[in-house]
Amino acid sequence: MEWFGDSNRSFNFHMFSQSHLIIIAIFILVTVVIFLYRHKMNTAHWRKIEISTAISLILFEITYHTWMHTNSLWKLRSSLPLELCNISLILCVILLLTKKKFVFEILFFTALLGASQAIFTPALSYGFPHFRFFHFFYTHIMVVWVTLYFTWVKGYYPTFRSVIKLIVFINLLLPVILFVNKKTNGNYWFLRHKPEGPSLFDVLGPYPWYIFSLEGLLVGLSLITWIIFRKQAKVHHKDRSRSPLL
Template sequence: MEWFGRSSKGFDFEMFSGSHFVMLAIFLIIAVLIFLNREKLRSNKWRKAEIGVAISLIVIEITYHMWMIVNHNWKLKSSIPLELCNISLILCVLLLLTRKKLIFEILFFTAILGASQAIFTPALNYGFPHFRFFHFFYAHIMVVWVTLYFTWVKGYYPTFLSVLKLIVFLNILLPGVLLVNKLTNGNYWFLRHKPEGPSLLDALGPYPWYIFSLEGVLVGLSLIAWLIFRKWEKTHPHVNHSM
């Protein structure tokens, strides 16, 4: 069961390799199909599929934590599901189960700005066909697909207030993440220091000022995303089933 083991030897991930391009192609093709078939997907018969996807995300995430435990990779300082991609997955599951517009408003930005970026530039050590490879892409891709599904099919669109709700949500979580970092000696959200290797954070100033710069960048990108989808909403009629 080397594909489920701890070692990445023989499973090294290479960005923009053949397997990466395959995942990118699947991601883009299904996204286009969701858009093209948005009218057909509005039927309530797809409710069971929504629940099924939510269950699949729960199962694969539990399996991922089991993999870390079995291979002695699970650590308090790095394995608690507190990173934004982890939070996006949790929000995605809650959205699928409840269809609540408030959940969508926060997930929209973390998915479009975070999960989609992770798909194109993965921070991943394990390549095809290792379990971690499939977990990483399934979780991130599904989060974006679900967001696009609720946007194009269900008619959930972000508003200017959605940007404010995102900022409030993140700043409510911030003290808790800081506390966890202190108790575990972790670096969740890179709140204690920048990544050890080169990163975009290097352009945002020294510690701790890059944290405030990063929040400013997030607000700016969220506003751009809102403006793009706001324009789309005005020019394309849709059925809104928001709750």
């Protein structure tokens, strides 16, 4: 069961390799399909698919933590589900199960600004066909697809207040992450030091100022994303008012 082991020597991941490009192509293709068929997907039948998707994400995540534990990779300082992508996954499952608008408002930004970026530039060591390869891309892609599904199909569009809620949510979590980092000697959210290799953090200033730069960047990108989808929301409502079927 090498595909489930802890060695990546036979499964080295290479960015923009054939397997990575196939994943990107599938991601873009299905995203287009969701948009094109958005008016045909809002039926009661899709509720079963929503629940099934939530269960699959839970099972994938349980299997992932089991894999880490089995291979002695699970560490308190780095394996807790506290990174923004982990939080996005949790929010995604909650949204699928409850359909709460507040959950969507937070997930919308963390998914489109975080998970989507991870799909194109993944921080991943294990390549195809290792379990970690499938876990990484399945969870990240589903987070984005679920967000776009609730946006285009269900009509859950963000508002300016959504940006405010995101900022409040992030800043309420901030002291929690700082506390966990101190107790576990971890570096969740890179709040203790920058990543080891070259990254965006290098242009955001020295510690601790890059933390404030990151928050400013988050606010700016969130506002831009809100403006783009706010325009889409207006078009969406016009389309619905003109449609004789709605």
